[in-house]
Amino acid sequence: MYYHENTVIYLNGEWVKAKDAKVDLFSQTLHYGYGVFEGLRSYATPDGPHIFKAGKHFERLLESSKKLRLNIPYSVAQLVELSYRLLKKNNLNDTYIRPLVYGGQNMALHPSRQVNFMMAAWEWEKYHRNSQLDVEISDYRRPNPLSCHIDSKLVGQYTSAILASAAARAKGFDEALLLDADGYIAQAPGANFFYEKNEVLYTPPEGNILPGITRAIIIDYALELGYKVEEKLFKPADLHQADAAFFTGTATEVSGIRSIDGKRFKLEWEDTIGYSLFLMYRQRVMNKEIQNFNLV
Known part of the structure; x- marks a missing residue:
C-alpha cells in the first residue's frame, strides 16, 4: 500500500529503495515513541506537482525537532527541495509526503545522540473519505x-x-x-x-x-x-x-x-x-x- 518494488525514499542523506531500508530495532523511537513527523500533500496542477504550504510544514518539523533535542542538519529550503526531488524520483503528483525524525540506538531515558531523518511519499486518498x-x-x-x-x-x-x-x-x-x-x-x-x-x-x-x-x-x-x-x-x-x-x-x-x-x-x-x-x-x-x- 505504501511502497512497491521500485519506491524510493530519502534516508540519512541517501536515496534508497524502501524495500532495502533498515531501521535499528533498538531505536529509541521504536521503544519509547521519541520522535517527530509531518504530513504534507502534493496536488497536480497544470504546472506540475505543488506541495501545499511546504514551508509551513517543514518549519514546524524543525521547531518540533528542536524541542525534542533531535536536531537535523537541514534548512526549510533544503527540505522543500528534497520533497520535490522525492516526487520526481517516484513519478508522483497527487500524493502524501511523510518526513520522520527518529532517534538511534539508545535504551536510556535521555535523548539519543544519533538522529535519523527519513522522507517517503505515497498515493493516499483523503483520510476521511466519507464527507458525512x-x-x-x-x-x-x-x-x-x-x-x-x-x-x-x-x-x-x-x-x-x-x-x-x-x-x-x-x-x-x-x-x-x-x-x-x-x-x-x-x-x-x-x-x-x-x-x-x-x-x-x-x-x-x-x-x-x-x-x-x-x-x-x-x-x-x-x-x-x-x-x-x-x-x-x-x-x-x-x-x-x-x-x-x-x-x-x-x-x-x-x-x-x-x-x-x-x-x-x-x-x-x-x-x-x-x-x-x-x-x-x-x-x-x-x-x-x-x-x-x-x-x-
Missing part, C-alpha cells in the same frame, strides 16, 4: 500540555489517538473526538474541529490542541468570506444546539460531520459554512489559484 461522518466523543483524552509539547507532531502522543479511533470504530462510528484534560472539546485523533451555530464558526483555542496548518487556512478562508470565527473553550453540551460541524487537517482536508454521539446536526452538509469552505479549499489547491499561495 458519525463521531463519538471519546473516553480517551488529549495529553496534558504540561507533560509534552502537544503543539508539535510527536510520535508517542498518537497512541491515545489510535486507541480513541479504534474504540469509536468498534462501536460503529467513523471517528472519535477527544476532550482535553479539563473536559473541554479538543480535536479528533488527527484533525482539528469546528462547529457552526447561527453562521458563526467556533473552534478550540491553542493550548490543548495541535494548531493545524489547515486549521489556520480554513480560519483565513472563513474570514475572507465574511464569516465570524471564535476560538474558545467549550464543553460537549455546547454542541447540542450547533447547526453543523467539520474536521480539518492535511490528510483529512475538510470533512463534514453528520452526528456526534448519535445526535444529528440540524443542517445538511451542502447547506453549511463548512461545505463552502471545503469547496473553496479544493478549488484553490487543485487549480491555478494555488500559485497565489505561499508554496515554499
Whole structure:
C-alpha cells in the first residue's frame, strides 16, 4: 500500500529503495515513541506537482525537532527541495509526503545522540473519505500540555489517538473526538474541529490542541468570506444546539460531520459554512489559484 518494488525514499542523506531500508530495532523511537513527523500533500496542477504550504510544514518539523533535542542538519529550503526531488524520483503528483525524525540506538531515558531523518511519499486518498461522518466523543483524552509539547507532531502522543479511533470504530462510528484534560472539546485523533451555530464558526483555542496548518487556512478562508470565527473553550453540551460541524487537517482536508454521539446536526452538509469552505479549499489547491499561495 505504501511502497512497491521500485519506491524510493530519502534516508540519512541517501536515496534508497524502501524495500532495502533498515531501521535499528533498538531505536529509541521504536521503544519509547521519541520522535517527530509531518504530513504534507502534493496536488497536480497544470504546472506540475505543488506541495501545499511546504514551508509551513517543514518549519514546524524543525521547531518540533528542536524541542525534542533531535536536531537535523537541514534548512526549510533544503527540505522543500528534497520533497520535490522525492516526487520526481517516484513519478508522483497527487500524493502524501511523510518526513520522520527518529532517534538511534539508545535504551536510556535521555535523548539519543544519533538522529535519523527519513522522507517517503505515497498515493493516499483523503483520510476521511466519507464527507458525512458519525463521531463519538471519546473516553480517551488529549495529553496534558504540561507533560509534552502537544503543539508539535510527536510520535508517542498518537497512541491515545489510535486507541480513541479504534474504540469509536468498534462501536460503529467513523471517528472519535477527544476532550482535553479539563473536559473541554479538543480535536479528533488527527484533525482539528469546528462547529457552526447561527453562521458563526467556533473552534478550540491553542493550548490543548495541535494548531493545524489547515486549521489556520480554513480560519483565513472563513474570514475572507465574511464569516465570524471564535476560538474558545467549550464543553460537549455546547454542541447540542450547533447547526453543523467539520474536521480539518492535511490528510483529512475538510470533512463534514453528520452526528456526534448519535445526535444529528440540524443542517445538511451542502447547506453549511463548512461545505463552502471545503469547496473553496479544493478549488484553490487543485487549480491555478494555488500559485497565489505561499508554496515554499
